Amino acid sequence: MSATDTPAPLLRVSGLKVHFPVRAGVFRRTVGYIRAVDGVSFEVPRGTTVGLVGESGSGKSTIGRAIAGIHRPTAGTIHYQGTEISGLSAAAFFPYRKRIQMIFQDPFNSLNPRMSIEQVLAEPLEIHFPALSRGERRARSAELLQRVEISPDCLGRYPHEFSGGQRQRIGIARALAMEPEFLICDEPVSALDVSVQAQIVNLLQDLQEQLGLTYLFIAHDLAVVEHIADTVLVMTNGEIVEQASAEMIYRDPQHEYTRKLLAAVPSL
Amino acid sequence: MSETLLTVEDLSIRFRTRHGMVQAVKGVNFQMREGETLAVVGESGSGKSVTALALTRLLPETCGLSGRIHYAGREMLDLDPAALRDIRGKEIAYIFQEPLASLNPVFTVGEQIAEAIRYHYPRREVREQVVEALARVGIREPERRYRDYPHQLSGGMNQRVMIAMALACQPRLLIADEPTTALDVTIQAEIMALLKRLRTETGMAILLITHNFGIVKNFADRVAVMFRGEVVEFGDTAQVLAEPRHPYTRALIECIPRLGSRRRRLATIDHAQLEEDAS
Numbered sequence: 084m085s086a087t088d089t090p091a092p093l094l095r096v097s098g099l100k101v102h103f104p105v106r107a108g109v110f111r112r113t114v115g116y117i118r119a120v121d122g123v124s125f126e127v128p129r130g131t132t133v134g135l136v137g138e139s140g141s142g143k144s145t146i147g148r149a150i151a152g153i154h155r156p157t158a159g160t161i162h163y164q165g166t167e168i169s170g171l172s173a174a175a176f177f178p179y180r181k182r183i184q185m186i187f188q189d190p191f192n193s194l195n196p197r198m199s200i201e202q203v204l205a206e207p208l209e210i211h212f213p214a215l216s217r218g219e220r221r222a223r224s225a226e227l228l229q230r231v232e233i234s235p236d237c238l239g240r241y242p243h244e245f246s247g248g249q250r251q252r253i254g255i256a257r258a259l260a261m262e263p264e265f266l267i268c269d270e271p272v273s274a275l276d277v278s279v280q281a282q283i284v285n286l287l288q289d290l291q292e293q294l295g296l297t298y299l300f301i302a303h304d305l306a307v308v309e310h311i312a313d314t315v316l317v318m319t320n321g322e323i324v325e326q327a328s329a330e331m332i333y334r335d336p337q338h339e340y341t342r343k344l345l346a347a348v349p350s351l
Numbered sequence: 352m353s354e355t356l357l358t359v360e361d362l363s364i365r366f367r368t369r370h371g372m373v374q375a376v377k378g379v380n381f382q383m384r385e386g387e388t389l390a391v392v393g394e395s396g397s398g399k400s401v402t403a404l405a406l407t408r409l410l411p412e413t414c415g416l417s418g419r420i421h422y423a424g425r426e427m428l429d430l431d432p433a434a435l436r437d438i439r440g441k442e443i444a445y446i447f448q449e450p451l452a453s454l455n456p457v458f459t460v461g462e463q464i465a466e467a468i469r470y471h472y473p474r475r476e477v478r479e480q481v482v483e484a485l486a487r488v489g490i491r492e493p494e495r496r497y498r499d500y501p502h503q504l505s506g507g508m509n510q511r512v513m514i515a516m517a518l519a520c521q522p523r524l525l526i527a528d529e530p531t532t533a534l535d536v537t538i539q540a541e542i543m544a545l546l547k548r549l550r551t552e553t554g555m556a557i558l559l560i561t562h563n564f565g566i567v568k569n570f571a572d573r574v575a576v577m578f579r580g581e582v583v584e585f586g587d588t589a590q591v592l593a594e595p596r597h598p599y600t601r602a603l604i605e606c607i608p609r610l611g612s613r614r615r616r617l618a619t620i621d622h623a624q625l626e627e628d629a630s
Contacts, residue, residue, distance in 0.1 A: 139505070139506070246395070274533075276394050278620045280606070280608075281608070281618060282617075284608070285616055303535040303537075304536050305610070307608050309610055310608040310617070333610050343537060344536065346540070347536040349563065349568070350609070350610065351604065351607060351609065
C-alpha cells in the first residue's frame with residue numbers, strides 16, 4: 084500500500100471545529116456551545132486507511148459526519164482532492180455525495196425494514212446513475228451483493244431475514260453502489276460478535292485492494308484500528324492528542340490517553 | 352475445594368416456531384462451585400443466553416425444558432412460582448447487555464433499585480440500602496444520583512446501576528450476559544475491574560456470558576464453549592486457552608485482533624467445515 088505516490092492527499096482537514104449550540108429557555112436562546120470537534124487537522128493519503136480512535140463523546144463521529152457533509156463546520160476547512168468541500172451548498176456538494184460514502188455502526192438501524200435488499204441497493208443508483216435502466220440496476224445490485232459475498236438470490240429478501248454480519252455486508256454494498264473513492268466507516272464492527280467482526284474487517288481489506296478505496300476507519304477499539312489502519316489518530320475531548328503510524332502507536336505510545344486505550348484492550 | 356453450587360445435567364431447550372420445533376440447547380452439562388467464575392463462550396445463536404435464562408426458569412412457559420438444574424440443594428425444574436420468586440433476584444441475579452434497554456426510562460434509577468429489593472427487605476431499610484448499593488459500584492454522590500433518570504447517565508454509569516440492582520440483595524450467583532458488549536473498551540475495562548472487586552468482596556459466583564475470549568482470559572476460572580446448542584469444550588481457562596481441543600474453540604480464539612499483528616488476515620470461523628467435521 085503506497086502512501087505518498089500522489090503529492091496531494093485525497094482528503095485534507097485543517098483546523099476543523101464543529102460546535103453545537105446549547106439552547107435553553109422559552110425562546111431557545113443559545114446559552115453556550117458544545118465543542119464536539121475543536122481544532123483538528125489531518126490528511127488521508129489516497130489508497131490508505133486512517134484510523135480514528137477515541138471514546139464515546141470524543142468527537143470522532145462528528146468528524147466523519149462533517150466530511151460527509153452532514154454537519155457544517157464552525158471553523159476550518161476540508162479539502163477533497165484539492166477542492167474545498169466544507170460549506171458548499173447542497174447542489175454543489177451533490178457530486179461528492181457519490182464519491183464519499185459512509186458505513187454505520189448499527190446494521191439493524193441503518194437499513195429500512197420495509198425495503199427489500201434490491202430496493203435498498205437500487206435507490207441510490209436511481210439518483211446517482213439516472214441513465215441506468217431497471218434491468219441494469221437489477222444486474223448491478225446482484226453484482227454488488229456478490230462483491231460482499233452474499234448470494235444474489237437474496238435480492239428479494241428484507242433486512243430482518245439477515246444476521247447482523249450480513250446486514251453490515253449489505254450496508255457496505257449500498258455504499259459501494261455509488262462507486263465511491265472514499266469510505267467513512269463509523270464503528271462498522273463494534274456491534275458484532277468477534278468472529279463476525281473478523282469477517283467484516285477482512286472484507287473491508289479485500290475491497291480496498293480490489294477497488295483502491297481510501298478509508299477513514301472510526302472505532303473505540305484500538306486493537307481493531309491498529310490492525311486495519313496505516314496511520315492512527317487518537318482523539319479525546321474534541322482534539323487529536325496523538326497521530327502516528329499504526330506500528331508506532333502500538334510500540335511507542337506517547338500520550339497518556341493512548342496508553343490508557345492500549346491497556347483497555349483485553350489481551351490474550 | 353469449595354462446594355458445588357450449581358449442577359446442570361443434560362439440559363435441553365426447545366422452542367415451537369412457525370418452521371417447526373427448534374432445538375436451541377441440546378443436552379448441556381456443566382457445574383459451578385461456590386464463588387467460582389465460569390465463562391460461557393460462543394457466537395450469537397449458540398444457545399448461551401437461553402441456557403442462562405433457563406437457570407431461573409425465565410423462559411416462556413411454552414418452551415420445552417428437560418434435564419436437571421440443581422441449585423444449592425434445590426431442583427429448579429420442580430419449584431413452584433413462589434419458591435422461584437424467592438430465588439430470583441435474591442440468590443441468583445442477572446445483568447444484561449444493554450443497560451438502557453433493561454432500565455425503565457420513566458423512573459429514577461434509585462426507585463428502580465428500590466423496587467428490586469423491596470420484595471426482600473423491610474420497608475424502612477430500602478432507601479438506605481439503595482444508596483449503599485450505588486456507592487458500592489463506584490457511583491459518586493449516590494444520594495444525588497438516586498434521583499437521576501437513566502437518560503441522564505452514560506452507558507457505563509447505567510451498567511453500574513444495573514450491577515448495583517443485581518447485587519442489592521447479595522446474590523450467591525450473578526449471571527452476567529454480555530455485560531460489556533455495548534460499551535467502549537475503556538469503560539469495558541472499568542466494568543470488568545468493578546466486577547472483579549465485587550466478586551472478591553462478596554464471594555459470589557459469576558456466570559459470565561461472552562463471545563470474546565479476550566475477556567475470559569483475565570476473568571474466569573473455568574470456561575464452557577458452546578456451539579450450536581452444545582457444550583463442545585469445558586475446562587480450566589488457562590488450559591483451554593493453551594491447548595484448545597475443539598476446532599471451534601481454536602477458531603474463536605484466533606479471530607480476535609491482537610495488538611501488534613498488523614495487517615495480517617484475521618482468522619474467521621468456517622461453519623461449513625466445522626459441520627462437516629462434526630458429522
